[in-house]
Amino acid sequence: SIRIVGLNKLFSSPDGGTVAAVKDVNLEIGAGKLVTLLGPSGCGKTTLLRMIAGFEEPSSGDIFFGKKRMNEEPPNTRDTAMVFQSYAVFPHLDVFENVAFGLRLRKLPKAEIEERVNRVLEQTGLSGYARRSPNQLSGGQQQRVALARCIVMEPKVLLFDEPLSNLDAKLREQMRVEIRELQQRVGITSIYVTHDQVEAMSISDEIVVMNAGVVEQLGTPHEIYARPASRFVADFIGKANFVPVKILSGDAVDINGVRIGVREMPDLEAGTTVTAVVRPEAIHLAGDKGDFRGTVRRVMFLGNIAEYLVEIEGLGNWLVDSPNPAEAGLFATGDTVFLTPSPSSIHLLR
Numbered sequence: 001s002i003r004i005v006g007l008n009k010l011f012s013s014p015d016g017g018t019v020a021a022v023k024d025v026n027l028e029i030g031a032g033k034l035v036t037l038l039g040p041s042g043c044g045k046t047t048l049l050r051m052i053a054g055f056e057e058p059s060s061g062d063i064f065f066g067k068k069r070m071n072e073e074p075p076n077t078r079d080t081a082m083v084f085q086s087y088a089v090f091p092h093l094d095v096f097e098n099v100a101f102g103l104r105l106r107k108l109p110k111a112e113i114e115e116r117v118n119r120v121l122e123q124t125g126l127s128g129y130a131r132r133s134p135n136q137l138s139g140g141q142q143q144r145v146a147l148a149r150c151i152v153m154e155p156k157v158l159l160f161d162e163p164l165s166n167l168d169a170k171l172r173e174q175m176r177v178e179i180r181e182l183q184q185r186v187g188i189t190s191i192y193v194t195h196d197q198v199e200a201m202s203i204s205d206e207i208v209v210m211n212a213g214v215v216e217q218l219g220t221p222h223e224i225y226a227r228p229a230s231r232f233v234a235d236f237i238g239k240a241n242f243v244p245v246k247i248l249s250g251d252a253v254d255i256n257g258v259r260i261g262v263r264e265m266p267d268l269e270a271g272t273t274v275t276a277v278v279r280p281e282a283i284h285l286a287g288d289k290g291d292f293r294g295t296v297r298r299v300m301f302l303g304n305i306a307e308y309l310v311e312i313e314g315l316g317n318w319l320v321d322s323p324n325p326a327e328a329g330l331f332a333t334g335d336t337v338f339l340t341p342s343p344s345s346i347h348l349l350r
């Protein structure tokens with residue numbers, strides 16, 4: 001397992017000041033888990049990953065692999081491997097030699113190299129392509145070669161820095177499933193950097209949401225979605241309506257004069273005003289009755305859902321996702337509609 005304690009990284013900026021790229025990060029990553037560092041561009045994901053790999057020295061704080069403090073350990077003895085984007089594959093070597101490259105550098109016996117490379121080619125579905133040149137492969141296959149090259153070294157930790165960002169959307173979806181399956185099969189502790197929340201949700205045991213160098217929240221995809229710790233997290237993971245509510249007694253809140261039950265009530269005094277996160281898919285939309293009356297201002301038909309923007313008097317615009325619009329039919333811009341948020345999906349921010 002990996003433990004990060006009070007880690008900071010300061011860079012000097014061109015104007016002579018300093019940039020805190022990573023601020024007081026504390027993390028524990030369990031053995032065999034895949035943990036994602038998720039956040040917008042510039043939030044410090046790559047810097048944190050590079051400190052774990054040993055390419056960047058922390059300004060303060062500690063990094064442990066198991067019980068061993070790694071701060072002074074050079075990258076090549078940390079037993080980590082960084083998976084780069086597919087263009088990091090050597091174009092002049094065939095697939096087998098690309099995968100064998102690191103083992104040859106280590107001067108391992110020929111028979112062992114053969115055996116390990118063949119096993120990894122099989123694991124990554126590349127057995128039939130051993131003698132192909134990378135430029136005869138699809139983008140997805142090249143990405144698998146990049147992955148195979150890392151796995152064959154049998155590192156203790158795999159580090160991924162946005163490995164799929166130069167693939168098209170369809171292939172990205174397919175590759176993230178493959179990476180996750182392979183990671184689970186091989187059982188290797190992995191840290192995966194992405195700015196794509198759907199990618200993070202779909203492959204992670206746990207997600208570390210970062211914002212401006214700080215860890216905003218650490219949790220399973222479900223925890224982070226259902227119980228975001230901050231407005232930033234709620235907004236970054238999925239879509240959210242932010243609604244001012246007043247706490248009432250008896251596990252309920254007042255939204256614009258309407259009493260709405262909530263499933264989880266934080267320890268707050270009645271009368272307190274807080275912000276609620278209401279997810280667009282947790283709001284029922286009807287033409288005849290419901291808790292709030294509104295007017296449809298925008299309709300987007302997305303196939304599996306229809307996404308509406310509904311203006312509610314006194315509450316502003318709410319996003320509402322309705323399932324199966326092809327079957328249920330669509331409301332039109334200007335229609336009067338009624339909204340009923342489901343109690344279990346209202347999450348109160350503290």
Ligand code: ADP
Nearest residue numbers: 011012019021040041042043044045046047048
């Ligand atoms: P991310 O990977 O989340 O996009 P980075 O870790 O690359 O973010 O960068 C975090 C912050 O640190 C940014 O403000 C970036 O400009 C700054 N930074 C990163 N590397 C350096 C460096 N070598 N020198 C100065 N500033 C840097």
Ligand code: MG
Nearest residue numbers: 042045046047
């Ligand atoms: Mg980065």
